Amino acid sequence: MAGWLATATLLGIGLSSLSAGWFADNYGRKATLLTSLVVFGLFTALLAVPGGFLPLLALRFVAGFGLGGVWSAVSTLVVEAWPERQHARAVAFVIAAFPVGGVLASLIGSLLLPDWRLMFVVLGAAVLVPVIVVAVTVEESATWLTQRRADTAGDGRRARVGIGEIFAPPLRGITLIGTTVVALCQVGFWGVNTWLPTFLTGRGLDIKLVALLVAANNAAMFVGYNVFGYVADRIGRKPTIMLTLVASAVILPVYVLTRNHSVLMWIGPLFAFLTSFGALFGAYLGALFPTRVRASGAGFCFNVGRGVSAFAPLALGGIAGGYGLPTGLVVCAGFFVLSALTMIPLPKDNEATPVGRPAPAAPGTTRG
Secondary structure, three states: OHHHHHHHHHHHHHHHOOOHHHHHHHHOHHHHHHHHHHHHHHHHHHHHOOOOHHHHHHHHHHHHHHHHHHHHHHHHHHHHHOOHHHHHHHHHHHHOHHHHHHHHHHHHHHHHOOOHHHHHHHHHHOOHHHHHHHHHHOOOOHHHHHHHHHOEOOOOOEEOOOHHHHHOOOOHHHHHHHHHHHHHHHHHHHHHHHHHHHHHHHOOOOHHHHHHHHHHHHHHHHHHHHHHHHHHHHHOHHHHHHHHHHHHHHHHHHHHHOOOHHHHHHHHHHHHHHOOHHHHHHHHHHHHOOHHHHHHHHHHHHHHHHHHHHHHHHHHHHHHHHHOHHHHHHHHHHHHHHHHHHOOOOOOHHHOOOOOOOOOOOOOOOEO
16 A cells, blocks of 8 residues: 555656646746645645545645645746855755655654544645745746746737747757656665665564654755755766765665664665755756746656656565565665666756756747
8 A cells, every 4th residue: 555655646746747847937936836835735634534545546646746846846946046056055955845844744643643634634734834935935036037028029928838848959858868867766766765664664673763763864864965965066966966876876785784773773864864866956957957948847857757756666565575675675776876877968067058048939839
């Protein structure tokens, strides 16, 4: 059941890229962020309504759809609002809220369980806080507004962004390779993290100790996001992402093959610290696409790549059934290495599109 629920959420995240990015490029980053937050919060709260396993899957799918839209909008907003020399640390700091949210959700869950329905209502309602904060304090991207004016003809009609623009030269290669890079690393990441609690309990750790370790992993991930965000602004986003992928691949087999409980308690957070590539992709991918299609391009690469990883929990479950869970987890390290190798043809940071420069409308685009 856990594998199917994770798959439904990741599929929703993947499909969100086709609409959320398009919506953000046509109607604004702020409107997309608010809509996505509301969808995520509402359908998380609705998980409390009884209805069986299939309705639960559907609700997780739609909640994932909202979550994917949040990533597309917030990463684009931050890239366009901060100076280019600080893009990585800015996006990493914002995305670092995800593991913080994971820690808070774990703590709230521990207080409310076994009343899981109340837990979902509380967690879903909590999304009202960022909705209010964004609505009151966040302004629309000035870079997007400049692009919008550049796309507006003398008769007042604006050239609409089409999803097909990210598949036309010269963006086609970036889109396809970027999506593949993210898909490979996310298959490894979600394969590990979905089954990690099962693996740890199989190593003899008490369930309460496992919950504590998961919280420690999230805390370490928060630190890693911010540390490697700073490193990426110093040495470049592309080499830093490749570094974290290879380092994660090296430490994962050690983590999996360790049987000493004391070692597990510190090597787990070390692995989480190194898996900072998820936060860095926001700054790197956003700079590869011009303003006109930035949310569509970066959102497609990351969310479709993450959507492909929807089947990782199920595939890993199959491998675990035939060869054992440790073998399946070690296989995930290979996906990290493949992701780093696939990234080689992508542009370096200094070859990416200047964030503030308006891009011309693609030939044949419609106006409305």
